[in-house]
Amino acid sequence: MSSGWQQSISELRAQGDAARASGERAGSLAADGARGVRDTAIAVRYAAEADYLRSAQALLRSHLADRLPPRRLPAARIWPGFRDMWRDRVLHRRGGLWRAVPDNADLDQMRRASPGPRLEAVIEQAEALRASLHGHRQRDSLYESYIPDPAGSLAGDPLGGNGRSAPTLPGFPDPAHRLNRAFPQGTGFRIQPGRLDEFDQLWDDESAVHQRAVTFGDEVLALLVELRLNGVTPPAGRLRGAGRWIAREEALVAHRPKWPAKLTGFQIASLAGTCWLVLACTGLPLTFGHHAGLLSHYTWLFMAAALIACTGTGIILRYLPKLIQGHGPRAAAPGIAAALLALVVWQGQGPLAEHFFAGPYDRYEREYADGCLAVTPYRHNAVQAAVADGVLVINPTNGGPTLRLGPAENGGTHPLRPLDQATRTVLDEHGC
Known part of the structure; x- marks a missing residue:
């Protein structure tokens, strides 16, 4: 008896218990449960049954191929912050239950294995699931x-x-x-x-898919216990996936306020302020791309701007109704804060882009003329500067060696370096 098989079968049993418990929970909320809680309970049921069916198939394939069981059984992933969208997707697709139904290759593998009463029961339930899938499609x-x-x-x-x-x-x-x-x-x-x-x-075949999925998992569990654990049923193991949220529907998907049927003046102000913030952030890729000399890649810049606009719109649609629930001027507070932040972004993105993607003249003043050369003949108001072939040429008006610095490019981020020995000597003399 392998410890890996014992652990996997224990986890499969836990998923089976969760699938049955989720069905009972959804049934108890069918009549008197709140709509949001009831929908969440149904989504948990669908996901738990799909987890049980996929896990049973994974272990059955490994058993029939005489391989070690998978380290982790399939389980639904529920990401924080997107749980309401997860619920809608599960309800629309029944938790992926139809995709988890055994296919013809799985049935052929079962029929080629050594016959036995347990395996015959598994094949019967697999064929019933195929009939449910046929009903769903036809x-x-x-x-x-x-x-x-x-x-x-x-x-x-x-x-x-x-x-x-x-x-x-x-x-x-x-x-x-x-x-x-x-x-x-x-x-x-x-x-x-x-x-x-x-x-x-x-219709009857399609409606019976939930009961058939649980029965298929139970038959696979009984088969594995008999052949892999010598008939000794292990205790339920660690439960992962949607089964952990049974009877915790409100904690899984919290209630989200809906958009008001008619916005008040303060709520409109909040909406306008947040939209202005999204508009200001949308211009960030274009502003930085312009100063960095990347306008030739305008397709990527506009794609980045569109991504920011779509993300910001999604955040507004998702979270703003909750923020504008206050009465009177309190409903305008989020919009005022967003408008102030939008003003900072709008006014600050240009200077910030110029600082990081400055031209050769600005970089010369920042790196040399305002620093180590501030009190020398090479200060910014005592020289003539020109750019030729990527080289910044600095000629002091009072005479002196000519400085050649590079790379001199618009929108560059590399510091200016001496390009000849005479320039290096002058910079060393002034401690640059």
Whole structure:
């Protein structure tokens, strides 16, 4: 008995317990739970079941291939700050449950293994999951566009049996084709006549995916306990993933205030101040790119500006409703703070860019003329300077050796260095 297998099977058992507990929790909140808490509980259920199904498959593949189990079982990652978006994505995709269903290659691997009652039960549940996936993919293909009977009523004919099928688009005779459903020629949708029983079967298979996923995991767990641990069921191990958030829905996804239906004057001021801040930050790449001589790479500069604009807009949409919940002038406080910060960014980005990406004349004054050469014939108001072929030439008006410094380039960040022996001698004499 391998300690790695024992640990992995213990963690799989913990995920199975979490999948069942999450289903019970979601069911208990179905009737009387708040909508936000109920949606979060359903998302936790979907993610916990997907974790259980993926982990069971990972261990089953390793067992059938006679390999060591994976060091860590698959588990959902929930990043702080994006939990509400995680919940919406999980609800939309059922936690990735459909992608976790065993594929044909997995079924072939199971069928090639040594037969046994436990393995037969696993194969049966895998085939049931495949049937659920088939129902999910094919159910919508049984709908068609139709033209209701003018003499009938929708209340008396909910299935549209008294109407007639709408004509299909030229070249697409199948009424369930995506184009025929995207551009319907009728005024309503119904199940195709004579296919109601097939629709009900597909619907039942699709709805049963949650129970089948848990049952598949349980059968895999029983198989591994029997063949890898000699029938000794280990205690539940460490739980990771979405199962840790069962009965902690409010801590997982906190309530976020919605945008007011009508903004007050103070709230509009906050919105204007934050938008100005985003606009000021959007100009940062363009300002620094201009002073750095990177306008030839304008595509990247505009992409960076667009990224800042999109990020700032997302932050406003996400966090500003909570900040403007105060009454009266308190609702304008975030906008005032943002406007002051925007003023600093707007006025300060130009001088800051000039400081870091200065031209050769400014760099000469900063590095030499205002420093070690401030009281020499090479001070800034006693020389003639010119740039030729990347070389800054300094000629003192009162006579003296000519200085040659480089690299002399606009938007450069490298310090000016002597380019000949005469220049180096002058700088050494003045302690530069």
